[in-house]
Amino acid sequence: MKRAFACGALMLAAAAAQADQLDDILARGALRVATTGDYLPFSGKRADGGYQGLDIDMAEDLARSLGVKLEWVPTSWPNLMRDQAAGAFDIAMSGISISLERQKRALYSISYLNDGKTPIVRCENAARFQTLAQLNQPQTRLVVNPGGTNERFAKSRLKDANLTVFPDNTQIFQQIIAGKADAMVTDAVETRYQQKLHPELCALHPDQPFDFSQKAYLLPNDWRWKAWVDQWLAQRKQDGFFDEISAKWLGK
Template identity: 30%
Template sequence: STMIFCSASANAGAVLDGIAESGELRACFDAGYMPFEMKSKNNSYIGFDVDLGKMMAKQMGVKYVPVNTAWDGIIPALITGKCDVIMAGMTVTAKRNLKVNFADPYIVVGQSIIINPKLKGEITSYKDLNDPQYTVAGKLGTTGEVVIKRMLKKAKYNAFETETDAALEVINGKADAMVYDMPFISIYAAQNSDKVESILEPFTYEPLGWAVKQGDHDMLNFLNNFLRQIKGDGTYDRIYDKWFKS
């Protein structure tokens, strides 16, 4: 008798084939997440993910195409084929892993905090923020939001669409603190050292990974081998130093 197999592997290689045929590697991200993806003054996209994406496209012999997408729509954008890969500092979480596949983590970060300067000395750990007298700002749909809801249950939470809107809330005093990924907090605090204080030491463990469609083993294999190569030949360190050491 004939057996008919129906599975995700029926589409094996489709995304990689699409990249080769179109000559484009389309990478989804949500700009504003320093230093991974930002919009430069001349309206181009720059950052750690952007440079790594460009390097990947170069090795593939195709063009790097940035696809700037609102954070809450980024997984749907991948699933509906608006991009080939999410390269957006996305934390590998169990919940997201139910919808997408992640390549091996390319960096590990964690949550840290900026506080309004008037709270200096009063807030010395995230635990101090778990109090109804405090308002904490975060970005919609991020792991920062998950952490605020889970670990700072007693505080009031205000959600914002963008990183900068959440951070501004701390500067203008409407929020006492913002909880977000350490690299962003570190750069933001340095750029606004006269307006905010920070507690940088990360209090969560968050591996970041590039995401592909469920079942896309070919793309995953490509990403993991690309990562292994650039980590071994110094390319990763050179790009890392450009964005994280200045």
């Protein structure tokens, strides 16, 4: 009896050891996708409480490809890695930049977009803030959202600027429009999108950003799940689906 119990326990332990993120998703019948809802064109909150954006459309396709339902997990840039460590989601899709610091603790999918940091300002001030040296002055009122790569860039590369960390990323560009801030340095893709929404704002040299980064999807430390997501994304880039969604949200 004891031997049978011991064998059963070993079999359960072996099954548990073999279980992984993909197995969990399929058994659960649901894909938990974390998103911030404050970063268009990738993830924005609609008036009805739902989400919209490039990564929202991609998340819906990912769930369809798995044959499971989609469950949204609200997160924020300051809490993203804490939520990841707590196992709150299966994948985070929100225009996330690949960060070597984040990659110490999590995995990323293959990248789907090249990007970099560049300024956005009121158009009448475009000549004043072209370079890091021009921005990195005590009189420059720089605004940044908390918890992500924008804040890290500002604090490491623009230490002499008058920096304000503004908590609401959905309203941060209004600070520049209203003259309460001079500039924000953010991802070039976001500056292009925001200048389309707000003719008062100009994206400065978005084709020649200050640095290089890539967008990808943030994943738990599970290599089989990463391989599945990578293959799905590679197929969507090859079959034209990603280009179609990209054209819808990025205009290219």
